[in-house]
Amino acid sequence: MARLRDFAKLMRSKNAGPFQLTIDVMMENRADYDHVVASRLLTAKSVGDLLGVEPQLVQVFEYAPALAIKVSLPRALSVGDPMDNDLFGGQMFGPLVNLELADRSS
Amino acid sequence: MNQIKYIAPAPMVGSGFAEEPFLAALSPDMAFIGCDAGSCDGGPSYLASEDKVFATREGVKRDLRILVKGARSIKRPLLIGSCGGSGANWAVDLFRDLVCEIAAEEGLHFKLATIYTEPDRSTLKERLAQGKVKPLHPAPAISDEIIDDCIRIVSMAGHEAFLEALDQGADVVLCGRATDASIFAAIPIREGFDPGLCWHAAKILECGSAAVTKSDGPNGMICTIEEDRFLVEPVAPHHLVSTGSVAAHALYETGDPFQMKEPGGTLILTDATYSQVSDRCVAVSGSAWQQGAYTLRLEAASLAGFQTMSIGGIRDPALLSELDTWLDEVRKRVRNSIERQFGWRMDEDYWLTVRCYGRDGVLGELEPERDSIGHEIGLLMTILASDQRRAASIASVAAHAYLHHTVPAWSGSVSNTAFPFSPHVVDLGPSYRFSLNHVVELDRPNELFDFHYEDI
Numbered sequence: 367m368a369r370l371r372d373f374a375k376l377m378r379s380k381n382a383g384p385f386q387l388t389i390d391v392m393m394e395n396r397a398d399y400d401h402v403v404a405s406r407l408l409t410a411k412s413v414g415d416l417l418g419v420e421p422q423l424v425q426v427f428e429y430a431p432a433l434a435i436k437v438s439l440p441r442a443l444s445v446g447d448p449m450d451n452d453l454f455g456g457q458m459f460g461p462l463v464n465l466e467l468a469d470r471s472s
Numbered sequence: 473m474n475q476i477k478y479i480a481p482a483p484m485v486g487s488g489f490a491e492e493p494f495l496a497a498l499s500p501d502m503a504f505i506g507c508d509a510g511s512c513d514g515g516p517s518y519l520a521s522e523d524k525v526f527a528t529r530e531g532v533k534r535d536l537r538i539l540v541k542g543a544r545s546i547k548r549p550l551l552i553g554s555c556g557g558s559g560a561n562w563a564v565d566l567f568r569d570l571v572c573e574i575a576a577e578e579g580l581h582f583k584l585a586t587i588y589t590e591p592d593r594s595t596l597k598e599r600l601a602q603g604k605v606k607p608l609h610p611a612p613a614i615s616d617e618i619i620d621d622c623i624r625i626v627s628m629a630g631h632e633a634f635l636e637a638l639d640q641g642a643d644v645v646l647c648g649r650a651t652d653a654s655i656f657a658a659i660p661i662r663e664g665f666d667p668g669l670c671w672h673a674a675k676i677l678e679c680g681s682a683a684v685t686k687s688d689g690p691n692g693m694i695c696t697i698e699e700d701r702f703l704v705e706p707v708a709p710h711h712l713v714s715t716g717s718v719a720a721h722a723l724y725e726t727g728d729p730f731q732m733k734e735p736g737g738t739l740i741l742t743d744a745t746y747s748q749v750s751d752r753c754v755a756v757s758g759s760a761w762q763q764g765a766y767t768l769r770l771e772a773a774s775l776a777g778f779q780t781m782s783i784g785g786i787r788d789p790a791l792l793s794e795l796d797t798w799l800d801e802v803r804k805r806v807r808n809s810i811e812r813q814f815g816w817r818m819d820e821d822y823w824l825t826v827r828c829y830g831r832d833g834v835l836g837e838l839e840p841e842r843d844s845i846g847h848e849i850g851l852l853m854t855i856l857a858s859d860q861r862r863a864a865s866i867a868s869v870a871a872h873a874y875l876h877h878t879v880p881a882w883s884g885s886v887s888n889t890a891f892p893f894s895p896h897v898v899d900l901g902p903s904y905r906f907s908l909n910h911v912v913e914l915d916r917p918n919e920l921f922d923f924h925y926e927d928i
Contacts, residue, residue, distance in 0.1 A: 382727040384512050384771070384906040385610055390723045418838045423610075429729045431719035431746060438727040440610045444906040446515020448776050448856045449825055453515050457834045 367466045370407060373398040379459035382438060384445045387455045389413070389462065392434040397470065399433040405467040413437045416461045476660050477696045478503050481542070481707065483680035485509035485535045485552060485567075486527025487690035493708040494692055498542050502694075503663070505543045506655040507535075508678045509567070510554020513725070516773035516904035519558040520623040525566070526557025533570045537578070540571060540644060544580050550644045551634050551655045558771075559626050559649025561588045567646045575928045582644055585637035588922040589648030591627045591770070593619055595920065596912065604913040606767070611909040622772040622907055630735030630768070631658035632917035638662075640925055648921075649771065651734055652678035656695070665697045671739040672759035673702040675732060676721050683721040684711040701757040703749060715746035718754045735917065737764040766917055772908035777823075778860040779900035780867035784874065784889035787848045790881035791888055795849065799826060802877045806870045814865065822857035822866050851889060860899055867897045 371377065375394040382388040391408065393399040402408070410424035419439045427436040443450040452458055479497060482489030485507050498505075511526055518524045525532060543550035556563025568586050575581070597616050599605050605614060612618075619625070626649035635658050637645040647655075656674035661667055673695045676683050681691035684706050692707030704718055722729040722741055732739040743758040791798060803826070807818040816822055829850035832839035853870055857863035875889050914920065 380725050381513055382725055383909075384516070385608075385909045386727050388723075388725070388727055392720065392723075416838070416840070425728070427729055429719075429723060431744070432716055432723060432729075434720065434723055434729075436723055436729055444516075444612075444909075445512065446517060447905050448779060448854070448903040449823070451827065451834055451836055454513060460834065461838070461840060 368469045369463070370402070370465045370467060371463045373402050373470070377459050377463055379455050379457065381445050381455040385441055386438060387441050387458055388436060388438040389459045390434055390436050391462070392432060394433070396433065399430070401470040402435065402467070403428055407465055407467045408435050408437055408462070413462065414439065417458065418442060475696055475698045476503050476663050476665060477501055477694065478506060478656065478659070478677070479692060479694050479707065480506050480656065480677040480680050481539065481692035482507055482535060483682055483690050484511070484527065485539070486525065486532040487535065488531055489535060489680065489690040489692060490708060491538050494538065494542060497692070497694060497707045498546055500546045500548075502546060502548055504549045504551055504659050505539060506551045506677070507539055508553050508652045508655055510557050510559050510649060510652065512558075512771055512906070514557065516906045519560065519626065519771060520773035520775070520902070520904040522562055524557075525563065529566070529570070532567070533574065536567070536570050537574045540574050540580065541578060543644065544582060549638060549642065549659070551647075551658065552645065553629070553647045553650035553652065553655040555646050555648060558624070559589060559647070560624055561590050561648060564588055564646055564648050571644060571646065572928060580928070582928055583642050584926050584928050585640065585642035585645045586924045587629065587633050587637060587645065587647040588924070589627050589629050589633070589650070589920065591625060591912070591920040593625070596625065599912050605910050606913065608769070608909045608911060612907055614908060614910060618907065621774045623774055623904065625770055625772040625908065627768040627770050627912065627920050628735070629921060630654050630917055631661060633921055634658035635662055636918050637923060640923070642925065653734060660697050666700070667761035668739065668759040669697055669702045669757070671734060671761055672741065672744060672756060673697055673704070675739065676704055676718060679721065679724065681706055681708065681711060682724065683713060683718045685714050685717045686712070701755045703753055703755050705753045712751050713754045715748050715754055718756065719746050735768055736766045738762045766914050767911035768914060768920065770908045770910050770912060772906065773904040774907040776903045776905045777856045777858055778863045779854055779856050779903045780860070780863040780897060781852065781854045781900055782867060782871040782874070782891065782897045783850065783852050783893070784891040784896070785848055785850055786889060788879070788888065789847070791879045792845060792847075792849060794880060795828070795831070795845070798877070798879065802873050805873045805877060806866075809869050809873065810866055813869065816862065816866065822855055822862065824870060825854045825856070827852040856903060860901070864897065864899055871897050
């Protein structure tokens, strides 16, 4: 088994406005991108489960021009709420980094 | 060939962008200079407060001086949006004062426009009653009372605000909250270029050099819009762009990489294509614009309370092996002590938040690995209450409890927390929440704004 980080050149999370979080997983080349897309690893359900959001509120985009998968979801708490743990949303991608998927047959 | 060229010297006013490459790139064939100053990324505190600039006053003045002098040297307009970060009225005034200081120091004369975008509350309530204030998703509740409770409300201006100021002959435009892209879309749209290309180019340029392959600090980008494509080229000679780096910019801080809402419609990137012209130039075409109802997004912040915090480390293996039980016990102790001492009830009159760094400080209860902790834990304890003195009183009791509460493995009095600071309890001041996520429908684009003009 491989991990998602093995195929990604960049994984990041950011705020998209005060009420939304967005996660970008960007691949280095087309083969890695196709492999990660085909693995169906990142779905509304899988990411929603990891981040505690109902799958119907999670949007997944395959964005080929940048060889990227984007996942956008509502924040549990708005940006900078006194109980919010991550002002810039910058570390919320953490649980996705070591997700396991099949190796890519070269 | 019919084309328009403009320059975005920096991702943000106050970022400390590189001056030399900007001055070297500046030329009279540029139609304007634009720079965004805003962001809601730093949280509601910047929106609510009367003095927090999302950079520093000194940093802003340094950048404004370069921008104003640069624009006057080629006699082209300088457009700045979302002054101060929040785009609050006071921040527009601050930028205006800084620009006036710079003009006096440099001996410059020009026509200055200031645009205030905090909407009148009664107008907003009228629109709410007319059903013209619509929730985005997810949106908190809205009512007349909630509008009154907001410490500040700003509306995000569209490109029409810049055009109105330019029509009045403004050389320098300082706008309150505006969409980042509207700064850069305004003049190209007025000149008749394809709105899809204008808005897409603006979306890329508003972040300055962010779309380069390897960024080494805040720098700029140059855009040239032609009939059926636009070109982006970094300002700094050592910066490169690739189709991937430019395309990737559609992902940055956006919820949807294919559709981006602006006040009068939606930018559609489904058919956008990117081609490499040189290692320093990428061409983009196929971006589309879909006209829609004219709506302005509202941003607002209300007071959540006042916070006091204490931070410390726990290194005792005997305590760490029973951390959850111990934390529960301390929470109960604080609850009981405060109720006995002051009569204030936890989760009603005040809130105690404990974050355990090294265990689940980032993800909280979502942390899948919260059972595998290391040899020490950073404990951040925060009290939220309705006023600062109350928060401080509770935090003082709570910090004492975290320091001295008994640990089952030991008998006798203990000191459980290593505090790195004296005082070990620190007031954080007021704490805010974003309190609206709504749009307001308008009949005319600029009807909520105040425009002021002066000859400097």
